[in-house]
Amino acid sequence: MRLSEWQRALEAYLLGAEPTPDPVLHASLRGSPALSAEDGLAIYHHAYRARLLETLRGDYSALHGWLGDEQFDNLAGAYIDAHPSRHFSLRWLGAELADFIDGYLSAEQAAPLAELARLEWAFGLAFDAAAGEPLSLAQMAELAPEAWPGLQVRLLPSVQWQVCRFNSLALWRALKEQGEVPASQSLEQEQVWLIWRDGLISRYRSCEPGEARALHGMAVEGWSFAELCVQLSEYADNAPLQAATWLRQWLGDGLLQHHGH
Structure with a gap:
């Protein structure tokens, strides 16, 4: 496997929802007596996803407070799966959350949640603007x-x-x-x-x-x-x-x- 191919495989693994690595990627790595390659990858996978969830919790603290940990993390996890981070800065990870809510939940459920999400995002945009x-x-x-x-x-x-x-x-x-x-x-x-x-x-x-x-x-x-x-x-x-x-x-x-x- 070429280095560029290996890098893309690792990126796809980290961005994916599945913690089990692709067999080819797994075979390219060596573990140690203290930590297997699969366990090491799982740690990185969990840490990266946890960082994404932490970012969304921070950007949407009111929405998080309204929904609670479990419901917010379920929503945020589904959002991350549908909209993996594509920007070098996690500042823009949550840019499409309100639109995602509109399509993810029923219209009755989505309307107040999406509006609160848009309001929170607007406060962030206002604070970061030139x-x-x-x-x-x-x-x-x-x-x-x-x-x-x-x-x-x-x-x-x-x-x-x-x-x-x-x-x-x-x-x-x-x-x-x-x-x-x-x-x-x-x-x-x-x-x-x-x-x-x-x-x-x-x-x-x-x-x-x-x-x-x-x-x-x-x-x-x-x-x-x-x-x-x-x-x-x-x-x-x-x-x-x-x-x-x-x-x-x-x-x-x-x-x-x-x-x-």
């Missing part, structure tokens, strides 16, 4: 009046946009704080949550439908400030004031950067 160049209130104060109509902004890299149909944020907060965990329940109206990083602190807040529509239009769809005012036609003559009020809120939160950055 800082960007936040647009400040002081910078906006220096903007010439004629520049306001064409003003365009976009979200900073850390800002994550999560639509929740269940009380996932309340569950996440209770599990993180090790408090009394509420029952999972669907919301009467879906809710938008903004998650972002402020220095080394994770921030989050809810966003009512009107504000969410305005923020998405301006910072995601690319509306200018003038277009935002037009879209707020239900506010009539107060549309510019409402647009400016929300813009000030977004800048104060630290959500925005110039469109060109």
Whole structure:
């Protein structure tokens, strides 16, 4: 067996769910009086898989706390079998867990679990994202009046946009704080949550439908400030004031950067 073939065989063994090695791989190794080749391979196999499970437990600590050790490890084990690590960093091992849950469980079971998983992953993405160049209130104060109509902004890299149909944020907060965990329940109206990083602190807040529509239009769809005012036609003559009020809120939160950055 060539070295490259042996390396691929060992990789396939470590990534697989079966702890018994391929006969060819087994035959290529020698054990010792204290440890057989099969036992040695099994130790490596167990250690690697345990490291993957540990990573998922860390990235999805709230989901782990909600399900408990056995149910979470069963779910995580099935996920690892379906999505073995392909990236040099285990940071991205759990990137597809929420989508996997959607296909692995019944729709009724999957919906709240997958939503909590997406929420947890969003917090991780927000914390790891590049800082960007936040647009400040002081910078906006220096903007010439004629520049306001064409003003365009976009979200900073850390800002994550999560639509929740269940009380996932309340569950996440209770599990993180090790408090009394509420029952999972669907919301009467879906809710938008903004998650972002402020220095080394994770921030989050809810966003009512009107504000969410305005923020998405301006910072995601690319509306200018003038277009935002037009879209707020239900506010009539107060549309510019409402647009400016929300813009000030977004800048104060630290959500925005110039469109060109």
